[in-house]
Amino acid sequence: MTRLVKKDIAAMDKNLNHLDRLLEAVTGKSLLEIGAFAMGKALPLIPTRIAVVPITTGLGIIQGFSETVTAILVYLGADAFTTEKTDVRGLQEAFSRGAEVVFMADDQTFSAFHFKNGSWSDNGDATGRGFAAALYLAAKAQAQMEVLVLGAGAVGQAAIEFLLEKNISVVLGEIDQDKARACGEKYQNIKVAADWTAGRYHYIVEATPIADLIKTKNITDQSIIAAPGVPFGVAPAAAKKADQIIHNLLELGVATMLSAIS
Ligand code: 2YC
Numbered sequence: 001m002t003r004l005v006k007k008d009i010a011a012m013d014k015n016l017n018h019l020d021r022l023l024e025a026v027t028g029k030s031l032l033e034i035g036a037f038a039m040g041k042a043l044p045l046i047p048t049r050i051a052v053v054p055i056t057t058g059l060g061i062i063q064g065f066s067e068t069v070t071a072i073l074v075y076l077g078a079d080a081f082t083t084e085k086t087d088v089r090g091l092q093e094a095f096s097r098g099a100e101v102v103f104m105a106d107d108q109t110f111s112a113f114h115f116k117n118g119s120w121s122d123n124g125d126a127t128g129r130g131f132a133a134a135l136y137l138a139a140k141a142q143a144q145m146e147v148l149v150l151g152a153g154a155v156g157q158a159a160i161e162f163l164l165e166k167n168i169s170v171v172l173g174e175i176d177q178d179k180a181r182a183c184g185e186k187y188q189n190i191k192v193a194a195d196w197t198a199g200r201y202h203y204i205v206e207a208t209p210i211a212d213l214i215k216t217k218n219i220t221d222q223s224i225i226a227a228p229g230v231p232f233g234v235a236p237a238a239a240k241k242a243d244q245i246i247h248n249l250l251e252l253g254v255a256t257m258l259s260a261i262s
Contacts, residue, residue, distance in 0.1 A: 013071035035255030045262035051094030121260035128158025130256035
């Protein structure tokens, strides 16, 4: 997943209700309901105290990142707080303040850990499942539907896994032939597109780090595209043409992580 920057996060906490209503209109479910559906969990989730611990390793703190993760968790009904301290001291503070769950991210991995029930969730996995679930719901899960998953990384593979669990046909589009082949071997009953760019698709999960990858020639005006995170993988003209775009930078991944560990 591409690293967020301060401007990506600014005001995200003020738009949570708007995003929630948008997702409800498009998928019929709220942010939390989609997360729970993605993880096969029933609502309400078991309440638990959650600490979000800022991590200073590598490129360091992203201003507002931890506070925004906390705001999303609080919006979803969790008892969450951001620790004053960072790193290991922050973990100590989390425990001393009675947190059973910790959310933290270094430059490579954003993860949640439940120290009581032993469960944990990776943001990449949660994001792939959450966005695939949102697409599945928005498409009203027509039996014969086929979904193009772009990108064979952690997010794309998690999206594939969710869709296969729902017996949805999956076509993989992956520019790296080795990755494409490995993914095709890992998931026996998916199709690997030789050249997806020549195709036109109704349902797409865009899980690549490439901006503006999907063009108008790849979609119809009925297309539904789930495009998590940054950069936005849909060219502006294609975003206008598509029927629905499901896009957010942290919210659905966090809602799915919360569901995964609850
Ligand atoms: O502020 C902090 O604690 C930083 N260590 C956070 C770094 C997060 C880096 N990862 C990302 O920006 C993206 C997120 C959307 C989740 C995965 N990658």
